[in-house]
Amino acid sequence: MSFYPLVQLRRAASQHSFNRPVFSCSVHVTEGIAEILEQCEYLREINGSDIDGNSVNFNDYIDQEIELTFRTPRTNESQFYQNLNAFLDNFTFSYSEVVELPEFYLFDEDLYYSANSIESDDDDIFSRLKLLIRSVAKLENLAHYHDEKMGDSRTLVYLSGEHRTPIVLSVSISENLLSKDINFSLLNELTSAESELNMHYSDKLSVFYASLHEFLGGGYAPDEAFNKLIDSWGAFVALYQNNLSTYLSGFSFHKAKKEVAEAEIELSEKLTNLTSDIVFKLFSVPASVMALAAIMQKGQLDALVFVLLVIGVIVTILLMYGLLKSQKNKYESLEKAKDLVFSSIDGKEAEYPDELNTEITAMKSRLNKHFKSTGKWLGYYKVAIFSPLIALILFIIIA
Incomplete structure (x- = not known):
């Protein structure tokens, strides 16, 4: 049961003292005080005489000044304390597992806490x-x-x-x-x-x-x-935030550096594969030219063989041109991917350390050179696939 009525008595008393666990007070009894006394537990004496709390009719004391003595509770859940320090000394050891506060009263400070917000002091x-x-x-x-x-x-x-x-x-x-x-x-x-x-x-x-x-x-x-x-919790939080910022900056630096390196490796590999595919497929071009040279050495070329030769050369050129066109599309897609990588980096130079900015600049330069070289070779391959047709025309002219 709450001991809030005792707190009300303490505040209404003309004199009061607390010598744990005994609370004594002198109070002028009114109808309101009598109602409060009816709610009080732990009463031991009235005017120095021991009493049985259940047998007292407090209305008999209205308009009288009486001295009351109470023995306050000493459980772990609710107590009277002399002052805040006494409560804290007890709290540190007795309530180590409690998150919510128990009901308690600080006698010297006249502060009462209860889960009942209406009764509790603010x-x-x-x-x-x-x-x-x-x-x-x-x-x-x-x-x-x-x-x-x-x-x-x-x-x-x-x-x-x-x-x-x-x-x-x-x-x-x-x-x-x-x-x-x-x-x-x-x-x-x-x-x-x-x-x-x-x-x-x-x-x-x-x-x-x-x-x-x-x-x-x-x-x-x-x-x-x-x-x-x-x-000094504020100072500790500032230290933590500074250490975390330093750690995450280093983490971001290494992450960004890794992403830059991976982007360069991936784009370079795809460019190399693109070029290798074309070179492998274009092996048929010199084979066609060599076949024409062999025919020229014979000196004779009937109409059927000639027609088949022309058809073969044209089909080869068309196939190779289609392949080249496909590789050209891949090249353009890789260029867009490169631009996306660069755009995700551009504008953040101020956030990166000089080491990373230097590495990014070098990567851009290497990739641009690689793309430029690949673009030139695609142009050369475009000319190369027409070499069988040029050889055929020269053969006809010579023949």
Whole structure:
């Protein structure tokens, strides 16, 4: 049952004191106070006399000043605390697995928290505490393991492949850590279910662990390391973002360099295959010319042989021209592919380091020369496929 009625009594009392777990107060009883007293549990004394709470009729005390003594609850779920530090000292050890706050009351600060938003006080310290608790739970999810040798404290251990000494955080929430708003969105980003679908998720985790070692690698005690991390969380996030940017820039550089090299290799191979196909097919051209030369040596050429020879030469030329036309189309397609590769690179020179820009410029020069050379050879092949016809015409003229 809620102890909110006790909080109401404390605020209505003319005098009050708290010596855990005993809460004492002097209050002038009105009808409203009598209704509150009817809801109170844990009452032990009225005006110094022990009582049975069920037998008291508080309406009998209306318009009287009475002294009340209560023994407040001391369960893990709801308690009175002398002040915030007393609550935090208890919370660090007793509520290590709790994400949501329990019901509690801070006597010195006169602050009451409850899941019932109507009764609960609206104070920044509660929202900051809830956020910090959830963030600690996320830090726990990111930890490699929990060190059980550190006693009852909530101890988190983080490893890094580059460092032999792990980073150990002993969770100890202090009032100082609740004095300002802290943006823990980085932890949300690293622990959300959607983040695991990101192609760089494992890289981000590695950078996170490396940044922890860089930020806390100065030989801090576990509790000091935790307080430094939370108190300087903004500085840690800035370090992480800088390290991640550096890592991804290097990743992008190597990726872009690999893509440039692969594009050059692929285009060069296709150009070479295109040229090789034509050369292989054009072996029939010198064979045709040699056949004509052999016929010329005989000195005789009847009409049928001549007609067949002419037909063979023409068919050969048509086939070779069709092949050349097909290869020319492939060449033009490769030119468009080259332009697409270049267009995806152009305009990003400022983002690339000088080494990559130099490599891109050299690649463009090599590919342009290769395309220019292939284009010339296609022109030469176009002339070459008509050589049998030219030889036939010369043969007729000579004959």
